[in-house]
Amino acid sequence: MGPGAEFDMIRSIWRRIGGTAAASGDDCAFFEVDGARLAISSDLSIEGTHFQAGWMGLHEIGWRAATAGLSDLAAVAATPLGITVSVGVPAERPEGDLAEVMEGVAEATKEAGAVIWGGDIVRCDRMVLDVTVVGRLEKDPVLRSGARVGDGLFVTGQLGGPAAALAAWDGLSEPDALARARFVRPRARIVEAQWLRDRGAHAMIDVSDGLLADAGHLAAASEVACVLDLNAVPVHPAAVGREQALTSGEEYELLVALNGDDSVVGEFSGRFGLSLTRVGRVEAGSEASVERDGVVVSNLSSFEHF
Amino acid sequence: MGPGAEFDMIRSIWRRIGGTAAASGDDCAFFEVDGARLAISSDLSIEGTHFQAGWMGLHEIGWRAATAGLSDLAAVAATPLGITVSVGVPAERPEGDLAEVMEGVAEATKEAGAVIWGGDIVRCDRMVLDVTVVGRLEKDPVLRSGARVGDGLFVTGQLGGPAAALAAWDGLSEPDALARARFVRPRARIVEAQWLRDRGAHAMIDVSDGLLADAGHLAAASEVACVLDLNAVPVHPAAVGREQALTSGEEYELLVALNGDDSVVGEFSGRFGLSLTRVGRVEAGSEASVERDGVVVSNLSSFEHF
DSSP states (O other), X not given: OOSSHHXXXXXXXXXXXTTTBOOOSSSSEEEEETXXXXXXXXXXXXXXXXXXXGGSOHHHHHHHHHHHHHHHHHHTTOEEEEEEEEEEEOTTSOHHHHHHHHHHHHHHHHHTTOEEEEEEXXXXXXXXXXXXXXXXXXXXXXXXXXXXXXXXXXXXXXXXXXXXXXXXXXXXXXXXXXXXXXXXXXXXXXXXXXXXXXXXXOEEEEOSSOHHHHHHHHHHHHTSEEEEEGGGSOBOTTSSHHHHHHHOOOOOOEEEEEOOOTHHHHHHHHHHSSOEEEEEEEESSSSEEEEETTEEEOOOOOOOOO | OOSSHHHHHHHHHHHHTTTTBOOOSSSSEEEEETTEEEEEEEEEEEBXXXXXXXXXXXXXXXXXXXXXXXXXXXXXXXXXXXXXXXXXXXXXXXXXXXXXXXXXXXXXXXXXXXXEEEEEEEEXXXXXXXXXXXXXXXXXXXXXXXXXXXXXXXXXXXXXXXXHHHHHHHTTSOOOHHHHHHXXXXXXXXXXXXXXXXXXXXXXXXXXXXXXXXXXXXXXXXXXXXXXXXXXXXXOTTSSHHHHHHHOOOOOOEEEEEOOOTHHHHHHHHHHSSOEEEEEEEESSSSEEEEETXXXXXXXXXXXXX
């Protein structure tokens, strides 16, 4: 687990209930049944906390909630099997609305090669969506804790789109169409993660709290320092500068620690039509930091969603 | 699946997203991984919808939420392996409160022989708890759909306690201590369910909507009629009459269709210190009905929680 108030709280609670908990601090928990190896994760999205109803269509709300969960499976290189979806839905919203949310969930689930197993539906005064995903591990999972001194840090895609969309909505304006698309229709990098695992990824995390914050989680779990090069961060065209790209959360791109030359970059983008960018390096030490032109930039605060 | 508005809605949505859904209409969904057979279920509890904060302590809220999920595993005779817990918690509630909820979850989970794998914590203006349970199937699951004409209908425990507690709270009075205990500290009948499976139970369901409503679900899934004998319903000492016992929900007792004589009753209660009562029979036909002194009582409405 990384730093921050949410992690401190979880750690404290985990200590209190320690006798029965099996928390790994990774994006998923792992378990074995009769020789089968599985990964599981839950993600709770609440209207008003994680999104405003006016920002997105119902289909998009469903897609996003499912993708947040599926991305946790991607982060450990698991293959999605199925999901359960619990939905709290306002009483005044007709059945058709709930169906539209579930269609978004179903589309994301199907694209990931998984199925919806079931769930629960209850009345609530706002939309609540909790998605639990279960995946199969064909090989050892890629953990947050495996980064080694000398590894390069790579990130998939371009960052900053979701933050740009949120900034627009906060200013009561309509976001740029590409930035909006990054927020309402993120992709879980499932096959990309398995390819990176097979190319020898030592550690992996999905960018949900922001590149800097998630590099901090990786550093803490691996007991290393993660040094990001601000000039190298791949910036989404709609993002306002590199700082926004560094702190934009809910990207669901992958941050990977990998020991290798830049041939992996060309191979990856050639295969997936998605950029892979070397954004930093793993050093001895602790914490995540950001350099610009070789000088540490110290005053960037990380994005905390709790 | 049984009758009622909730089931109609779920059925309609399932039709729309049918391509990816694998809904069974049972208390759990089932899946196989590398030869291992698993069952999974999710239960969402929301403050204001399922409970009021003043009714229960935080530990009890956690216990109840976990037990509702674990009872779904019991209903199919699965062995609990682990759970994930997503919690929405009001910002003004301190960390200690969240820990207390999780201790209740942990205690119920430990008693069921399972572990907490992980979950999610987010801010919300009310307590939200979604529990996903995963269990292992050592043998074929006992489904709702297996009841056969000629089976007897049996129920574990005594019914009506939760309804009596709710009625007291609705009247702004304190419930009877035993009734309250049935509401705040229900038990998932896990080992009892496996014993009943091994004794040849044809169909099983946990009593979450009320005996009559759940007998209706069993009848619908099995395409039979379930006839309950009002005089035979085991009434909790604090319940106000048999009607309350017939409609009291969230009991988490088991309703079982089993072809056998009453020797099962004595064996069961001798082994578990819990009553097993013959409450009716399975006939050709459809729907659930209630007889008193051999005459059908037609005006009992079922409890609907949605």
